[in-house]
Amino acid sequence: MTAATTTQAPNRRDFLYLATGAVGAVGVAAVAWPFIDQMNPDASTLAMASTEVDIAAVPEGQILTIKWRGGPVFVRHRTKKEIEDAQNVELSELRDPQTDASRVQKPEWLIVVGICTHLGCVPIGHEGKYEGWFCPCHGSVYDTSGRIRQGPAPLNLAVPEYKFLTDTRLKIG
């Protein structure tokens, strides 16, 4: 057998072989996808995407915890001192630099998702060195703007999408 015959141009059978393999691979992927996607959040979970809350009864200094999409959201009625503490921080001191102004719509109301950005525990309010939040799981410390200051968490507490429907009525999501 010469070299020429072993490197001859692809024939009809080579094409069929590859095409069959490709169709088979696509078929396996198409069947696999429903088995994977069934684990994603379902329609009933997605339907609970927004929630409304009356915040008139939250006095200054208190944190209201409400449930949104199965997890906690903190609605914090901040005191003057807490607002000042949050505003008077050099951005260079922050791990995830954000101004306080960019995290609130009204300075007296801080609304953040109550899930530690490290591994998802619920931090405890008014605790920690900056009297913002302290996470009991691995010791992350947040300030009164919900920004990460100490510990293993990489990011600030997330600010959810929200709007004030009236002065006392808040819609999250």
Place this chain on the structure above:
Amino acid sequence: MSGPSTFVPKSAIGRWFESRLPIMGLVHSSFIAFPVPRNLNYMWTFGAILAFMLIAQIITGVVLAMHYVPSATTAFQSISHIMRDVNYGWLMRYMHTNGASLFFLACYIHIFRGLYYGSFKPPRELLWIIGVIIYFLMAATAFLGYVLPWGAMSFAGATVITNLVTAIPFVGTGIAHWLWGGFAVGGPTVNRFFSLHYLLPFIIAAFVGLHVWALHVTGQNNPDGVEVQNVDRDTVPFTPYATMKDIFAVSVWLILYAWLIFFIPNYLLDADNYNIANPLVTPAHVVPEWYLLPFYAILRAIPNKLMGVVALFASIAILAFVPWLDRNPVKSAKYRPAFRFFFWVFVVICVLLGWIGSQEPGDAMTLVARILTVGYFGFFLVIMPILSFAEKTRPIPASIADAVLAKKPVPAE
């Protein structure tokens, strides 16, 4: 070691069956005629103890699944129902929860024995790696099972562990939502965890089959770490010698098991887990079960989230590389004084890491945890490679028989 079976059944029916499906010959060559090194000590009974624990967990688990109702609204109540209403439900549950602890205790003794006597060295590398896979599957199964009672600590544990994937850049959060079936740990999570918790033990059983298969190809290591040279002089048959010894060891182990179940059934459990899960509150002091504490301490020791998660998984995965980190041809620590010293230092490090993992996080604790984490990885990445070449080992016996029959035992201990 185990060549083609020479087993010939006594009965005609047995011979008819054997010539069509030689399963009796397989059992005979694996568990009756199988040659066992004659110098094995009681550390070699933990394979049988682990097999017993796996079977005990599967049987009690199947029973519990007849009464447990996996959903966010019913899981916690159904555990109370099992404890109060189901006939012997309390016994089944305490056997299962304490059984998990004893399964891990036996597994840790088994792993440390393998490290001490060099059971991971050629030709047993693959046997060892299958063991590491089994251990990882055990940890996953235990975690999934811990979530099922849907107590406060179940919820916190599920949240922390599934959030490990959020450390993956870009796709991490999407994977977490996929694992949860929602935007947080919730009803869909407990349902799927139940399904997987029921599945994984059978996967473990399959890997145990591979583990035993690989073991029966290479034969067992032994306390002197020299290979069998002469089957007649160096070994005894599995039955009755190993069989009886294993039965005795399992019986002693059962005393410990029964003591836990009947006298201190909640000693290893967390009181917080008798409160129902509440997604809006995390318990003040979140800790995993004792058997995962050292890894938890390593996770907390690293200030960076992604690197913490990497270190956590690396601390288990590194075991799989031990056959190539420790290349000293002498297997047993009996003849390796320096390795033996560092081995015990490593054991102390692991225990201390476990203790740190149980403590509340703080600056001083974090510092100690970091030092211990360096020690943990140092044992594998520094001590093992250096001692592979630099250690002056003691002379090993010429054969197992020589080690056993020597008038004066080798002056090693």
